[in-house]
Amino acid sequence: MTSSSLGTMWDAIVVGAGPAGCHAAWELGNRGWKVLLVDRASFPRWKPCAGGITVKAAPYIPNELHHLFERTIHETVISWGPDRVTRLHCRKPVGWMVHREEFDQAHLDLVRSLATVRVMEGTPVRGVVEDNDSVRVETGAGTFQGRALVGADGVESVVARLFKGWDQREFVAAFELEGWLPAGDHGIATQFDFASFPGGYGWAFPKRRRCSIGGYVGGQYARQVREQCRRFQSSWSTLQGCEIYRQRGYRLPLGGTLRPYNSSRIVLAGDAADAVDPVTGEGIAQAFRTSHLAAAAIDRFLSCDRALDGYSWRLWKEIHGPFRLARKLSGLMYGHPSAAFRLMFRNRLLCRYFVRVLRGEMSYAGLLARTVLAMPVLPAYRCRGAEVAVEVP
Numbered sequence: 001m002t003s004s005s006l007g008t009m010w011d012a013i014v015v016g017a018g019p020a021g022c023h024a025a026w027e028l029g030n031r032g033w034k035v036l037l038v039d040r041a042s043f044p045r046w047k048p049c050a051g052g053i054t055v056k057a058a059p060y061i062p063n064e065l066h067h068l069f070e071r072t073i074h075e076t077v078i079s080w081g082p083d084r085v086t087r088l089h090c091r092k093p094v095g096w097m098v099h100r101e102e103f104d105q106a107h108l109d110l111v112r113s114l115a116t117v118r119v120m121e122g123t124p125v126r127g128v129v130e131d132n133d134s135v136r137v138e139t140g141a142g143t144f145q146g147r148a149l150v151g152a153d154g155v156e157s158v159v160a161r162l163f164k165g166w167d168q169r170e171f172v173a174a175f176e177l178e179g180w181l182p183a184g185d186h187g188i189a190t191q192f193d194f195a196s197f198p199g200g201y202g203w204a205f206p207k208r209r210r211c212s213i214g215g216y217v218g219g220q221y222a223r224q225v226r227e228q229c230r231r232f233q234s235s236w237s238t239l240q241g242c243e244i245y246r247q248r249g250y251r252l253p254l255g256g257t258l259r260p261y262n263s264s265r266i267v268l269a270g271d272a273a274d275a276v277d278p279v280t281g282e283g284i285a286q287a288f289r290t291s292h293l294a295a296a297a298i299d300r301f302l303s304c305d306r307a308l309d310g311y312s313w314r315l316w317k318e319i320h321g322p323f324r325l326a327r328k329l330s331g332l333m334y335g336h337p338s339a340a341f342r343l344m345f346r347n348r349l350l351c352r353y354f355v356r357v358l359r360g361e362m363s364y365a366g367l368l369a370r371t372v373l374a375m376p377v378l379p380a381y382r383c384r385g386a387e388v389a390v391e392v393p
């Protein structure tokens with residue numbers, strides 16, 4: 001850290017303190033770099049999110065946050081309305097449920113405990129200017145200067161606006177009702193329902209005391225999604241007892257876009273880098289993964305002046321390339337949800353493959369290839385009956 005005309009010259013400025021920003025600041029701070037982490041919100045802040053984190057994020061979540069895992073996901077119900085139910089029993093966990101408000105607050109507090117990181121909450125970033133020697137960040141509390149910057153300011157990212165292709169992103173919409181679980185044995189399982197939302201799916205994600213009920217839909221259905229969430233809740237007797245205390249929707253940027261995610265001194269991570277899985281709407285695991293890659297790229301840049309250029313390519317190879325195929329798959333699935341449900345989630349073998357994709361053990365390309373190869377034997381794995389149980393290793 002050196003002095004400049006604007007005061008302190010930070011090694012790195014991180015904009016946004018969600019999972020992506022906190023993790024980037026955590027890795028950079030732990031490597032000894034002086035980091036300024038800025039968020040417009042004062043924490044705890046509410047981020048509409050169902051709080052399902054798959055095991056893909058496990059390598060990046062510090063042990064100090066594990067007590068915030070409110071449930072471990074072994075059992076999942078996949079349904080076509082109440083009359084067609086597939087119960088998956090997964091021996092290895094698929095992931096965990098967290099309450100985002102508490103998880104993000106604890107994450108930020110952990111990062112704040114590093115002597116190398118300074119956190120500024122309630123500080124909206126209004127503009128970013130990059131020149132040959134530094135990046136300047138204009139905020140409500142003054143202008144700050146850094147040698148490099150991570151844009152992790154979410155789907156409405158101010159930083160991402162500097163980049164070509166920003167206006168060509170594609171979005172889906174998600175809306176959630178957040179409520180208290182009814183007392184006693186309520187029988188609510190982690191659930192995905194394909195019959196209730198055109199162009200997407202509905203979910204119920206129970207936690208320790210709370211439950212997130214919501215819908216993930218294509219952008220063209222965004223207007224109806226609030227009403228559909230209400231109908232979804234009332235159509236399931238298990239969900240009717242949840243006492244809803246707040247509700248909100250938000251946009252999600254679909255992964256699979258080929259555009260730059262770095263400049264000479266800036267990298268984008270998480271939702272700012274469109275890292276959302278087009279099939280599931282999952283973004284937290286990719287927020288961790290992209291910020292890990294971002295921190296590694298910035299570390300190399302700061303320590304040995306290596307250009308950040310490889311970052312966009314890495315994102316393309318790991319995230320946006322595979323998600324291009326996932327976009328096509330989601331178009332097929334949500335364009336023909338009844339057929340997709342019957343083919344995929346009424347077949348024991350394909351259910352197992354799908355769980356492997358969720359766990360990060362198989363890619364979408366692998367899922368398609370395996371499905372094609374398994375065609376001759378698929379009928380032997382078909383499930384019959386209103387309610388079926390599938391064991392997944």
Ligand SMILES: Cc1cc2nc3c(=O)[nH]c(=O)nc-3n(C[C@H](O)[C@H](O)[C@H](O)COP(=O)(O)OP(=O)(O)OC[C@H]3O[C@@H](n4cnc5c(N)ncnc54)[C@H](O)[C@@H]3O)c2cc1C
Nearest residue numbers: 016018019020040049050051052125153154270271283284
């Ligand atoms: C209804 C809904 C349900 C979802 N459920 C799931 C789920 O169950 N599992 C899952 O994996 N994903 C889910 N997602 C997606 C997930 O929430 C996001 O992908 C994830 O939060 C991305 O993390 P992030 O750190 O990139 O961005 P965010 O978590 O959005 O954090 C961005 C931060 O930047 C700050 N910020 C924004 N603008 C500025 C600015 N100008 N200046 C300073 N700070 C700024 C914000 O205050 C915020 O704290 C869901 C999304 C929605 C909408």
